[in-house]
Structure formats: C-alpha cells, structure tokens
Amino acid sequence: MTTPLLHVADLTKNFGGLTALAGVHIEVRSGTIHGLIGPNGSGKSTFINTVTGVIPPNSGQIVIDGRNVAGLRPNIVNAAGIARTFQNLRLFKAMSVLDNVLIGEHRHMGYGLGSALTMRNGEAERHVKDVAMGLLADVGLAHRAEAISGSLPYGEQRLLEIARALATQPKLLMLDEPLAGMNPTEMDRVVAILRRIVARGVTILLVEHAVRVVMSVCDRISVLNFGRNIAEGSPQEIQGNEDVVVAYLGRRRHVA
Ligand SMILES: Nc1ncnc2c1ncn2[C@@H]1O[C@H](COP(=O)(O)OP(=O)(O)O)[C@@H](O)[C@H]1O
Numbered sequence: 031m032t033t034p035l036l037h038v039a040d041l042t043k044n045f046g047g048l049t050a051l052a053g054v055h056i057e058v059r060s061g062t063i064h065g066l067i068g069p070n071g072s073g074k075s076t077f078i079n080t081v082t083g084v085i086p087p088n089s090g091q092i093v094i095d096g097r098n099v100a101g102l103r104p105n106i107v108n109a110a111g112i113a114r115t116f117q118n119l120r121l122f123k124a125m126s127v128l129d130n131v132l133i134g135e136h137r138h139m140g141y142g143l144g145s146a147l148t149m150r151n152g153e154a155e156r157h158v159k160d161v162a163m164g165l166l167a168d169v170g171l172a173h174r175a176e177a178i179s180g181s182l183p184y185g186e187q188r189l190l191e192i193a194r195a196l197a198t199q200p201k202l203l204m205l206d207e208p209l210a211g212m213n214p215t216e217m218d219r220v221v222a223i224l225r226r227i228v229a230r231g232v233t234i235l236l237v238e239h240a241v242r243v244v245m246s247v248c249d250r251i252s253v254l255n256f257g258r259n260i261a262e263g264s265p266q267e268i269q270g271n272e273d274v275v276v277a278y279l280g281r282r283r284h285v286a
C-alpha cells in the first residue's frame with residue numbers, strides 16, 4: 031500500500047459544548063476522487079475548515095504529502111498543497127472572472143493581493159494570464175473571462191471557484207457541495223470537469239449531497255454522522271451499508 035496523499039487521524043473540533051468532529055480519521059489516496067458524505071450538521075464543512083486551516087482543530091493529525099499541517103494558517107496549508115472551495119461562495123463579485131483566477135495564481139506565487147490587478151505587462155505576466163485562461167477553459171468559462179463574476183449564473187460562479195482554487199496548483203482539491211443548486215445537466219457538466227481535473231493529477235475530496243453523483247464519480251467514500259466516522263468503502267459498499275441508511279433516514283430499514 032502506498033502512503034495516502036492526505037492522512038487525517040483523531041481530528042476533533044469543539045464549538046463550545048458542541049462536538050462537531052469527534053476523532054475523525056480519513057485517508058485520501060493520490061489520484062482518486064474521495065467522497066465525504068453525511069446528514070446535515072454531521073461535520074463535513076468543519077472537516078474541510080479544520081484541514082485547510084480556516085479554523086484550528088482542538089486535536090488531531092493532518093498530514094498532506096508527508097507534512098503535518100494541523101493548526102497551520104490557511105496560506106501555509108495552501109502552499110503545502112491543499113486548495114478548497116466554500117459551501118457559500120467567496121468570489122470577488124465586482125471583479126472580472128479572469129481577475130478572480132489571477133488572484134488565486136498570484137497568491138500562490140507569493141505576490142500578494144492586488145498585484146494581479148497592477149502587473150499587466152511583461153513576459154511573466156503574459157504567462158500567468160495564459161495559465162489562468164487555460165484553467166478557465168478547463169472549467170468551460172473561457173468565453174466569460176471578461177464578465178463581472180457576480181453577474182454569472184450561480185452554477186458558473188461555482189465553476190469559477192474551482193478554477194480559482196486550481197490556480198494555486200494544489201495536490202488536493204477539497205470541494206464543499208460544488209453541485210448545490212444545479213440541475214442534472216449542469217451536474218453532468220461538473221462531473222466531467224472533475225474527472226478531467228483528476229486525470230491531470232489533482233486528487234479530489236468531494237463533499238456532496240447529490241448521492242447519484244457521489245456514487246457514480248467517487249472511488250471511495252467516507253461517511254460522517256454526528257461528527258464521527260460511521261462507514262468507509264467503495265460506493266457499492268456504502269450503498270448497502272445499514273448504518274448509512276439509518277443515518278440518512280433516521281430508522282432501520284424494514285426487512286422484506
Ligand atoms: N463556526 C461554528 N460555530 C459553532 N458551531 C458550528 C460552527 N460551524 C459548524 N458548527 C456546528 O457544527 C456542526 C457541524 O456543522 P457542519 O460542519 O457545517 O456540518 P455539515 O457541513 O456536515 O452540514 C453543526 O452542529 C453546526 O451547527
């Protein structure tokens with residue numbers, strides 16, 4: 031067995047008296063799409079928030095590519111190879127689509143916020159722009175490059191968030207409900223994009239409610255309930271898992 035790209039063990043996060051994560055463990059293998067599912071409030075977003083340094087965990091190990099990043103700041107975690115999107119979008123809505131991706135790229139290169147808007151000339155800058163346009167093409171948004179981000183339909187704003195996250199050249203991309211609010215046609219489009227991203231060597235952790243998509247696209251799935259792991263396996267194993275059915279439906283299945 032090869033070492034996993036992401037190894038999370040004993041991850042615990044308390045909010046006051048509420049335990050959002052209680053000793054969670056998840057291993058994500060390189061080159062896979064790993065699903066993370068569970069009922070509302072089971073800790074999925076808190077998992078992404080603690081792993082990416084947005085909120086500090088109370089305890090636990092978070093090892094990306096051999097480096098423990100538990101408790102480190104988001105920019106350090108990002109530099110170590112993890113990028114993410116947010117369940118509630120965090121784009122610069124008044125800025126163009128292209129500028130949103132350029133900012134992701136510039137942050138990655140350590141230029142700092144704002145340089146993407148002022149450095150318009152020169153060879154290096156043209157290269158940066160080419161990369162950004164390539165990422166927009168990857169998510170099907172090249173024709174929207176000059177549009178104001180906030181004017182895009184919701185589904186396209188989600189795709190833009192993915193392009194901006196990819197601009198930081200992550201090893202692992204964590205997506206928090208990227209299909210929320212999409213119709214089945216839009217979902218299929220995103221699924222194709224996710225497969226392309228993985229084919230290019232980026233591993234994906236996918237938090238998603240659309241069970242049909244999770245089952246069809248994920249190599250492995252971890253299931254949380256009340257901040258604890260309740261199941262882990264292939265889509266087929268998860269579909270047939272009694273504990274998972276109970277967690278989602280809140281009762282035992284009748285045996286016919
Ligand atoms: N910043 C926070 N402060 C207090 N409680 C929080 C915070 N974030 C999440 N929670 C609580 O932690 C639990 C897990 O939430 P969350 O991780 O958002 O679940 P999920 O993404 O699986 O729906 C919920 O009970 C939620 O209310």
Ligand SMILES: [Mg+2]
Pocket residue numbers: 074075076117
């Ligand atoms: Mg959530």
